Amino acid sequence: MNPTITDVLADMGAAGQRLDAMHAVEAGAGNLSVALRDVDGLDELFPNAEPGAPLPLAVPELAGYTILVTGSGCRLRDVAQQPTRTVSAFIIDPDGTTATWRYHHDRTFARPTSEFNSHLAVHADQIGRRGIAIHAVIHAQPPYLVQLSHNAALRNNTDFNKALFRWEPETIVQLPDGVEVLDFMVPGSDTLMENNVRGLRDHRMTIWSKHGIMVRSDVSPLDAVDKTEYAETGAMYEI
Numbered sequence: 247m248n249p250t251i252t253d254v255l256a257d258m259g260a261a262g263q264r265l266d267a268m269h270a271v272e273a274g275a276g277n278l279s280v281a282l283r284d285v286d287g288l289d290e291l292f293p294n295a296e297p298g299a300p301l302p303l304a305v306p307e308l309a310g311y312t313i314l315v316t317g318s319g320c321r322l323r324d325v326a327q328q329p330t331r332t333v334s335a336f337i338i339d340p341d342g343t344t345a346t347w348r349y350h351h352d353r354t355f356a357r358p359t360s361e362f363n364s365h366l367a368v369h370a371d372q373i374g375r376r377g378i379a380i381h382a383v384i385h386a387q388p389p390y391l392v393q394l395s396h397n398a399a400l401r402n403n404t405d406f407n408k409a410l411f412r413w414e415p416e417t418i419v420q421l422p423d424g425v426e427v428l429d430f431m432v433p434g435s436d437t438l439m440e441n442n443v444r445g446l447r448d449h450r451m452t453i454w455s456k457h458g459i460m461v462r463s464d465v466s467p468l469d470a471v472d473k474t475e476y477a478e479t480g481a482m483y484e485i
Contacts, residue, residue, distance in 0.1 A: 249282065249284075249285055249286070249380070250285070251286065251287040251288050255291075255333060257467055258314065258329070258467050259327070259329060261322075261325075261384060261467035262278060262323055263325075263326050265386050265471060265474070266321075268386075271322045274318075274321055276458075277316045277359035277361050278382075278383070279362075280382045280383075280467060281308060281380065283311055283379040283380070284312075288337075291329070291350065292335050296349075297346045298346075299347035301338070302363040302366065303439075304342045305370040307370040307371075307374030308338040308369060310337075310338060311373065312337050312338075314334075315358045317332055317333065317334060317355025318356065319354075331350070331352050334349035334355075335348040342370075360433070363439045364383075365385075368460070369381050380465070382463045382464075382466050382469070383460060383470070384467055386459060386474065391481045392457065393481070395427070395456055396455075401429065402427060403425075403426060409480070412480075414480060414483075417477065420473045421449075421450055421451060421473055423448055423449045424449060425453055426445030426451070426452045428441050429455050450462055450473055451473060451477060
């Protein structure tokens with residue numbers, strides 16, 4: 247049975263509200279996306295269509311998939327109550343360079359999130375290698391994790407992971423491969439995108455030093471937020 251667009255948007259909304267409660271997505275910061283092999287009810291909620299919309303990079307691995315993604319500048323806390331104003335859908339064309347962009351006429355944004363390239367690249371890498379039917383990605387700025395990443399002595403995988411995982415045994419269950427720590431890179435850049443894909447290939451979370459995090463899940467955006475909560479709690483205890 248395929249997931250419905252209503253259920254997926256409800257999960258995106260719950261994820262946005264929880265991140266907001268964690269003070270991890272101030273104002274229009276942070277973004278969410280979900281890649282789906284099949285989804286029911288898309289046309290009803292997103293009736294407007296723009297075929298041939300260019301994508302920021304070629305993702306032939308995602309041909310036929312639908313990518314639900316938050317809009318640039320949208321507040322994630324608004325997704326739950328205003329999903330059609332804050333989210334749109336891209337149905338990827340066969341060559342992966344363009345898509346049919348579906349949205350509602352009441353959308354409040356002109357384009358998807360500025361981190362759309364990193365979202366697409368991670369989805370393409372994971373789905374291309376594993377063929378999964380659903381894949382969720384979140385980007386946020388949890389304050390304690392970001393604060394730790396400003397500490398140069400911790401800005402490496404060994405010391406950062408030791409700082410996080412020494413506090414609660416539950417953390418290793420949620421993030422058994424630890425987190426990948428990336429140096430500061432310009433937000434939205436190809437350099438960040440490429441390093442982020444590499445980091446998430448073997449980890450479920452990357453730390454974008456002095457900026458934020460990206461987390462992936464084969465279950466849902468809310469599952470990715472659960473993993474964020476455990477890591478953020480470890481960072482809080484460490485600080």
